[in-house]
Amino acid sequence: MSPLIFPFLLALSCGSITTPEGGFKHLTLPYATDALEPYISRETVEYHHGKHLLTYVNNLNKAIVGTPHAHQHLTQIVAEAEGALFNNAGQVLNHNLYFLQFSPNGGGRPKGALGMAIQKEWGSFEAFQKAFETQGLALFGSGWVWLAQDEEGALHILQEPNGSNPVKHGMVPLLGFDVWEHAYYLDYANRRADHLTSLWNVVDWNVVGARFHQ
Numbered sequence: 111m112s113p114l115i116f117p118f119l120l121a122l123s124c125g126s127i128t129t130p131e132g133g134f135k136h137l138t139l140p141y142a143t144d145a146l147e148p149y150i151s152r153e154t155v156e157y158h159h160g161k162h163l164l165t166y167v168n169n170l171n172k173a174i175v176g177t178p179h180a181h182q183h184l185t186q187i188v189a190e191a192e193g194a195l196f197n198n199a200g201q202v203l204n205h206n207l208y209f210l211q212f213s214p215n216g217g218g219r220p221k222g223a224l225g226m227a228i229q230k231e232w233g234s235f236e237a238f239q240k241a242f243e244t245q246g247l248a249l250f251g252s253g254w255v256w257l258a259q260d261e262e263g264a265l266h267i268l269q270e271p272n273g274s275n276p277v278k279h280g281m282v283p284l285l286g287f288d289v290w291e292h293a294y295y296l297d298y299a300n301r302r303a304d305h306l307t308s309l310w311n312v313v314d315w316n317v318v319g320a321r322f323h324q
């Protein structure tokens with residue numbers, strides 16, 4: 111993949127995010143708040159999307175005023191900013207990608223180019239799932255586990271602490287599971303492993319596959 115093309119692909123992969131003009135907007139969910147049950151409850155979606163994500167959006171819009179990042183694309187802010195601006199921009203990007211990658215009609219396995227790339231890297235989809243869950247379970251404290259693509263096109267599983275995202279390493283985020291307790295405690299209490307396993311049932315591989323570029 112050409113280094114000149116990569117930044118454009120990266121922005122395209124996260125392209126559902128509005129530009130900063132007028133402030134970042136709170137993502138509208140493409141499904142009802144109870145649509146992901148029984149894997150993610152209505153109550154969790156209402157808190158997670160309706161309160162946690164909204165707070166990150168509001169904090170981002172306050173923190174960005176008067177900074178050199180005020181007119182950057184969200185992915186650029188996450189890649190370049192530090193401190194509170196980075197934390198809140200990262201969590202807006204992370205949660206937008208997270209909520210958009212799910213569907214009540216999700217599950218199954220990736221097809222096409224992404225399916226083949228996963229097969230090539232991990233040997234099987236099941237081996238990839240196991241490796242991904244293991245990384246999510248092993249992440250200490252709050253953070254995210256990501257499937258990401260580097261500028262050579264190769265796939266990686268990354269553990270990112272707190273609000274970080276693969277764009278911090280120049281990679282395209284494809285699939286992210288949130289392992290902050292706010293993502294699962296209402297439904298799974300301290301059983302993070304059960305939460306991670308259940309999420310495969312609602313992953314929309316058409317959305318995730320569209321973030322992948324050959």
Ligand SMILES: [Fe+2]
Nearest residue numbers: 288290292293
């Ligand atoms: Fe979250």
